[in-house]
Amino acid sequence: MEPNKRGQGAALARWRAIQSARQTSGAHYGDSATVGAGLPILRTLRALQAGGDRIHAIAGVLSGSLAWLLHQYDGLRPFSGFVRQAWQAGYTEPDPREDLSGEDVRRKLLILVRATGVALHARQVQVASLVPPALAAVPVDGVHAALTALDAPLRARYAEAWKAGGRLRYIARWQAGGPAQVGLAMVPADDPLAAGSGTDNRVAIWSDRYARQPLVLQGPGAGAEVTAAALLDDALAIQAGQRL
Numbered sequence: 001m002e003p004n005k006r007g008q009g010a011a012l013a014r015w016r017a018i019q020s021a022r023q024t025s026g027a028h029y030g031d032s033a034t035v036g037a038g039l040p041i042l043r044t045l046r047a048l049q050a051g052g053d054r055i056h057a058i059a060g061v062l063s064g065s066l067a068w069l070l071h072q073y074d075g076l077r078p079f080s081g082f083v084r085q086a087w088q089a090g091y092t093e094p095d096p097r098e099d100l101s102g103e104d105v106r107r108k109l110l111i112l113v114r115a116t117g118v119a120l121h122a123r124q125v126q127v128a129s130l131v132p133p134a135l136a137a138v139p140v141d142g143v144h145a146a147l148t149a150l151d152a153p154l155r156a157r158y159a160e161a162w163k164a165g166g167r168l169r170y171i172a173r174w175q176a177g178g179p180a181q182v183g184l185a186m187v188p189a190d191d192p193l194a195a196g197s198g199t200d201n202r203v204a205i206w207s208d209r210y211a212r213q214p215l216v217l218q219g220p221g222a223g224a225e226v227t228a229a230a231l232l233d234d235a236l237a238i239q240a241g242q243r244l
């Protein structure tokens with residue numbers, strides 16, 4: 001079991017090697033914690049397909065830390081201060097630029113799309129990073145001091161959304177045979193993707209069964225407790241002889 005997304009959510013060759021090892025050696029690979037910090041998203045995709053369903057599209061908020069940041073941010077207090085709080089709470093990756101750059105969300109989207117059987121390359125996901133060049137360039141031990149580089153651009157994006165009556169959300173989208181994108185978007189306040197609170201992830205799945213109205217899953221998507229619980233779930237399932 002692992003919560004690390006680099007196994008299945010980075011190079012396609014590594015994802016293929018893991019699938020091959022699963023099939024040929026009979027090894028188990030517990031990946032429940034890699035997307036949604038254990039929300040039953042991967043499990044649902046697999047259950048739908050095991051029943052003959054085909055997945056057409058996936059869209060949603062896949063970052064618990066970015067969800068939390070965008071729920072907290074009021075355009076008045078500095079965005080960088082909220083990033084420090086999210087890091088202290090254990091919502092961000094050890095280096096918060098992994099979240100702010102969209103790379104963590106890219107990995108999760110790749111894990112989900114690949115779980116539908118589509119061999120998507122990392123380069124096929126367009127990612128719009130929130131990290132300005134000045135912050136990207138600093139060494140890891142200087143990140144926290146350099147986070148203030150985020151403040152002006154985020155304040156401008158927030159003001160633009162506020163004037164239009166919208167909400168900022170960091171959204172991942174993929175459509176079968178079409179593009180895959182990850183980035184900050186302004187959504188109407190009553191948009192389904194604007195809903196939720198705290199670290200909530202919110203994922204919509206369109207399939208043969210859910211063609212007109214998507215299946216929607218929502219719940220906390222970051223934090224030590226939910227992530228550890230997902231790892232334990234996988235361990236117990238393996239011990240009980242279930243095939244993961």
Ligand SMILES: NC(=O)C1=CN([C@@H]2O[C@H](COP(=O)(O)OP(=O)(O)OC[C@H]3O[C@@H](n4cnc5c(N)ncnc54)[C@H](OP(=O)(O)O)[C@@H]3O)[C@@H](O)[C@H]2O)C=CC1
Nearest residue numbers: 003004005033034037090091092093094221222223224227
């Ligand atoms: N935080 C979350 O909500 C979620 C995180 N994940 C994934 O979980 C993984 C860990 O993230 P997170 O728990 O937040 O990170 P943390 O930095 O809080 O924890 C990482 C832990 O791993 C230890 N560690 C790092 N390198 C080694 C090593 N080479 N040998 C032994 N121990 C090591 C660190 O020890 P030390 O402190 O001594 O350096 C630390 O205790 C990441 O892959 C992340 O993407 C997945 C889902 C949700």
Ligand SMILES: N[C@@H](CC=O)C(=O)O
Nearest residue numbers: 063064065092093222
């Ligand atoms: N840093 C990640 C933690 C879970 O994967 C996130 O913000 O979603």
